[in-house]
Amino acid sequence: MRRRFEPLWDAAADLLWGASCPGCGRPCARLCPDCRRAIWAERPAPRRRLVCPGLPLWSAGLYAGPLAAVIVAAKEDGRAELCRVLGQRLAGAVLALGAELGGPFDRPGLSLVPVPSAVAAVRRRGFDFGLALARRAADELVRAGLPARVRPVLRPLRAVADQADLDAVGRRANLDRAWRARPTGLNGLCLLLDDIVTTGASLAEARRALGAAGQVVLGAATVAATADR
Numbered sequence: 001m002r003r004r005f006e007p008l009w010d011a012a013a014d015l016l017w018g019a020s021c022p023g024c025g026r027p028c029a030r031l032c033p034d035c036r037r038a039i040w041a042e043r044p045a046p047r048r049r050l051v052c053p054g055l056p057l058w059s060a061g062l063y064a065g066p067l068a069a070v071i072v073a074a075k076e077d078g079r080a081e082l083c084r085v086l087g088q089r090l091a092g093a094v095l096a097l098g099a100e101l102g103g104p105f106d107r108p109g110l111s112l113v114p115v116p117s118a119v120a121a122v123r124r125r126g127f128d129f130g131l132a133l134a135r136r137a138a139d140e141l142v143r144a145g146l147p148a149r150v151r152p153v154l155r156p157l158r159a160v161a162d163q164a165d166l167d168a169v170g171r172r173a174n175l176d177r178a179w180r181a182r183p184t185g186l187n188g189l190c191l192l193l194d195d196i197v198t199t200g201a202s203l204a205e206a207r208r209a210l211g212a213a214g215q216v217v218l219g220a221a222t223v224a225a226t227a228d229r
């Protein structure tokens, strides 16, 4: 019954508040069914040509279409329902990574470490998107019976430029020894979580910082990966 009135509700929401689907921009009070389907259409896949030699990396989808648009919308306004769907997809990538690794959740003390957001971005947005996403993913994993714990232990040592403005070489130089890990609450084994992987410079620096703190990074999972180049 409710479904019959949804188009009417969407039209009213558009008229009253200018509401649009964050995936495609069509008038809709929320993520439209087509975009929801598109976001769930891809299976998590390993991204081997990207980055970090020796670091298993799985992403839920390619950074394109509605998935990319929803990541941007969730990042900039933190809408709870968008963070939830992205967290669900990130949890799927973690499970696929876990299958490749032979069930890392069986090991005691495995921690999910979010790649830190830039301090300026957190200040501008009023919330830490990477941390919110990791917590949503952990909620999903706990619901699936897996003891996942989020440990935001990476801290910036210095200011860095926006990675989006840099090429692959510039990205590595920008983040070289930029973070340190505070190993409180960690127990030796970690998985890295991030929203998007492009060149992998962030994952490489996160792994270095955690390694310097005596932690082993087993792998990484992201919601999206830019297309292999």
Ligand SMILES: [Zn+2]
Residues within 6 Å of the ligand: 021, 022, 023, 024, 025, 026, 031, 032, 033, 034, 035, 036, 066
């Ligand atoms: Zn849409």
